[in-house]
Amino acid sequence: QSVLTQPPSVSAAPGQKVTISCSGSSSNIENSYVSWYQQLPGTAPKLLIYENNKRPSGIPDRFSGSKSGTSATLGITGLQTGDEADYYCGTWDTSLSAGVFGGGTKLTVL
Amino acid sequence: EVQLVESGGDLVQPGGSLRLSCAASGFTFGSYAMSWVRQAPGKGLEWVSILSSSGGTTYYADSVKGRFTISRDNSKNTLYLQMNSLRAEDTALYYCAKGRKEGITEVLPDYWGQGTLVTVSS
Numbered sequence: 001q002s003v004l005t006q007p008p009s010v011s012a013a014p015g016q017k018v019t020i021s022c023s024g025s026s027s028n029i030e031n032s033y034v035s036w037y038q039q040l041p042g043t044a045p046k047l048l049i050y051e052n053n054k055r056p057s058g059i060p061d062r063f064s065g066s067k068s069g070t071s072a073t074l075g076i077t078g079l080q081t082g083d084e085a086d087y088y089c090g091t092w093d094t095s096l097s098a099g100v101f102g103g104g105t106k107l108t109v110l
Numbered sequence: 111e112v113q114l115v116e117s118g119g120d121l122v123q124p125g126g127s128l129r130l131s132c133a134a135s136g137f138t139f140g141s142y143a144m145s146w147v148r149q150a151p152g153k154g155l156e157w158v159s160i161l162s163s164s165g166g167t168t169y170y171a172d173s174v175k176g177r178f179t180i181s182r183d184n185s186k187n188t189l190y191l192q193m194n195s196l197r198a199e200d201t202a203l204y205y206c207a208k209g210r211k212e213g214i215t216e217v218l219p220d221y222w223g224q225g226t227l228v229t230v231s232s
Binding site: 002032033035037039043044045046047050056086088090091092094096097098099100101102103104 | 147154155156157160169170171172205210216217219220221222223224225
C-alpha cells in the first residue's frame with residue numbers, strides 16, 4: 001500500500017491528452033514539493049517534473065505538473081507511442097521523515 | 111554528464127549481508143544528498159534511504175530501519191548501502207540516485223543509476 005495514490009493505468013489515443021492524478025495528505029503533498037518520474041520499459045526512472053510544475057532541461061513542454069492541496073496532477077499532451085511508460089509521483093513526507101512514491105500509473109497509447 | 115554506477119548486487123541467503131556501492135561522477139558529489147531507491151520485480155518504486163551531503167543526517171524507510179546503513183565517502187565520490195539481516199522481501203533492483211537540490215537533504219532525486227540486482231533466496 002503506497003502512501004501516495006495513483007490510478008494503476010490510463011490510456012488515450014495518439015495526439016490526445018491524458019492526466020495522471022496523485023493523492024496524498026497534509027504530511028506529504030500539501031506541504032512538500034512533488035516530483036514526477038517516467039520509467040520506460042527496462043530503464044531507470046527519469047525526472048519529468050520537479051517542484052510541482054517545473055521541467056528539467058530537455059523535457060518537452062508537452063509534460064506539465066500542477067498541485068492543489070493534497071493532490072497533484074501530471075498532464076501529457078500530444079501523446080506519442082514513445083510516451084508509453086510507467087509514471088510515478090513522489091514527495092517528502094514530513095511525518096514519516098522519508099521519501100514516498102505513488103504506486104505508479106501505466107500509460108498506454110492506443 | 112552525471113553518471114551513477116551501482117555495483118555489489120548478488121544472490122544472498124536469507125539472514126545474510128551485502129554491501130552495495132555507487133560510484134558517482136559528473137557533479138560535485140559532496141554537495142548533494144544521495145539516496146537509495148529499490149524496485150521489486152514487476153513492482154513500483156520504494157524509497158529506501160537518504161544521506162545528507164556531509165553524511166551527518168540519515169533517514170530510512172521503516173521497512174529497512176535497523177537493518178540497512180547508508181554511508182558515503184566524499185573523497186572517493188562513492189555512496190554505500192550496507193544491508194544486513196536480509197529477507198526475501200528485500201529482493202529488488204537497487205537504484206542509487208542524486209538529490210535534486212544542492213545542500214538539501216529532504217528532497218527527491220533527479221538523476222538515477224541503472225541499478226544493481228539483489229536477490230535474497232535460499
